[in-house]
Amino acid sequence: MTPPNVALPLPEAVVAPARPRRLGFAIALGVLVLLALAAAFPQLFTGTDPDAADLGATLAPPGADHWFGTDQNGRDLYARVVHGVRPSLLIGLGATALALVGGILLGTLAAQSGKVVDQLVSRLLDVLLAVPGLLLVFLVAAVMGASGFTAVIGLAVGALPGFARVARAEVLRLRGSAFVEAAHGLGWSRARVVFGHIVPNALPPVFALGTVSLGAMVVASSSLSFVGLGPKPPTAEWGAMLAAGRDFLSIAWWPAVFPGLAITAAVLAITVVGGRVQSGIERRGR
């Protein structure tokens, strides 16, 4: 219990966040670089066709010929995991990007418009937030049919309200600040002030939220594939591979374990790097 009259701001060194552990970050960054390379150039990592079935070697255990073994159709699991990077991560990435753009636009619209539009947009966002995300994707899939594209749209719609809320709050905060007033004072048009000064300054917190939700989006997209609402077979997608391998768990562990490990590693790496990016953005904002 400190008496009220000695409430002093702490020196900066005391309140500065502890430096994130370097080793974990380095590993996560390395994993991300490998994933990016595998997504862009899967041939760099394997020469095997991920869809080539060899019915003479179904469910072969991991070994020299097949590093991760083969699945029930005799397809090389290592090749499938490598080729699976692109579809597995792109859905999450695409959904996040779409949700970010949509969220920023909607949030800005709500904050910059009159009471009526703001109320309409905000209540619409409330409705979206009230519906569980996965249910929303099922709805989109039911209307548009199951595909990778549907998954992107569904996930984006589910994540959009969060980004829109943050963007709206930021724009509202910035709208009243002195530098915005000064920009109006220079005679700039409203569009120029909004897109030249307000929106760029509102972005950092929205992006910070985006980087941390990316990991969750990847998990969600895998979940969709797992229940069959993702890309169509025979596309090598981790969630779908996991679902297929699950049926053979009693006789072969590898078809389920390797895609599962890939998802885990990717999400961990994205979360660790995303967290660092977020704290970086926040530090710069102060």
Next chain:
Amino acid sequence: MSGPLVRVRGLAVDFGAPAVRGVSFDVERGQVVAIVGESGSGKSVTARTLVGLAGETARIRADELTFDGIDLTGLGRRWRELRGRRIGLVVQDALGSLDPLRRVGAEVAEALREHRIVPRAAVGETVLDLLAQAGIPEPAVRARQYPHQLSGGLRQRALIAAALAAGPDLLIADEPTTALDATVQRQVLALLRERAAAGTAVLLISHDLAAVAELADHVHVMRDGVFVEEGPPSQVLAAPRHPYTRALLAAIPTAATRGRSLSGTIPSLDEPGGRPEPGREVVAVRGVAKAFRIRGRAPITAARDVSFTVRAGETLGIVGESGSGKTTVGRMLLGLVAPDTGTVAFDGQDWAALRGKERRAARRRVQMIYQDPLSSFDPRYTARQVVAEPAGHARVPELLGLVGLDEATVDRPARELSGGQRQRLAIARALAAEPEVIVCDEPVSALDVSIQAQVLDVLVDVQRRLGVAYVFISHDLGVVHHVADRVLVMRDGEVVESGDVTEVFARPRHWYTRELIAAAPGRAVAGAAG
């Protein structure tokens, strides 16, 4: 009672870089000792060392550092026996230092309970007594209110009441009046004087030489971690020995400095061709009124029948205390606030009649300089971008040259500039729009005296060269007297007096103007310098 209450010899505080480099002083019971200096001089660190709050990273060395015979070096957990109980601390930001969720009375009561000063049953009564002693009217009402319901002056008094609760032998006041209006500042300083008369030792930390001069028994002038001058205020003010003290005194704007350069960097206006002749009338404000309505409360009148004109090349000062409506008037000039009645016209054209493109074009003719310039810059921008946005890259060197910002600073983010540099940058941006009028809202209030002097000189110099008109809003009569040609005195949204600045300040007709002048702390300095 042998020897001084506080004895400091050779105190040095180090945060990696030295902040205080060997200062020595005493504080006696019943005495007010002031340490005066600018930002970074080490004055606050010195004060905080006396309450053990210099910070965890501080390395403290001293030949002697005692309070009532107790060695303060290496006190450790025993600090709690002294802090709050025998040494009270009052800091500048009264709103930040009071718990917003606690009533004022509870705040003061906590100090009493924490140190078990009075029996539990008597706490309530003692709280009211303390609030009354601190000069708070209707203590019973105020004790039940929350900090945000109190004015700045009352909050500062509540803080003093809390600091005095335990009946400390030493009261340390770190910039206790900086955020306050002159009349309130005077009352708070008088309160400190009263406590000293009652036997408490007071250590006052301030940047304002003029304000402490009227109060202190002994003044130390601090710079770069050392005392450059000390003595009774009469001596320090009348016969400063150190060049820094002399420069500091010369930099204080007063009636006597009119037309002279405060920082010695620009030619005097009294030389031939120095003072620009006021030109045509550019702004005409006729009978404007504005009331702000907040649901569930009585409307607040910010302006009532305010009329004035501004001519090209002249400076119109608007003085008044917080809530007098002076900022609202400035915002009406900028077209940011529309008057309820009356008109604001530029060259005969009414602001209210302008729409769309015309209105936007008109905006460039009147620019604003804020008290906190940094908040008026896009946080992402470098100094160059701030000016280049309205001016184009080609004119950046010319504009920065006009306000004396050197090339080395232009590609740094605006937030990395010093306070003086930021305000120069704000002036450069305002000039970029080639305005006829610049509204300056407390442009130098947050600056140290020597920096304030430079910025005021820049403003005067720019006006001499470009013939731009200023509407200069300030609570500081000295500053207004220095820069303005004419002055409006505002109170509760009304202009109570207006006219030539020298005339109004020399022969005030309205009682409120007289009160403001009496409360202005600059008189001792003006007298000494004149």
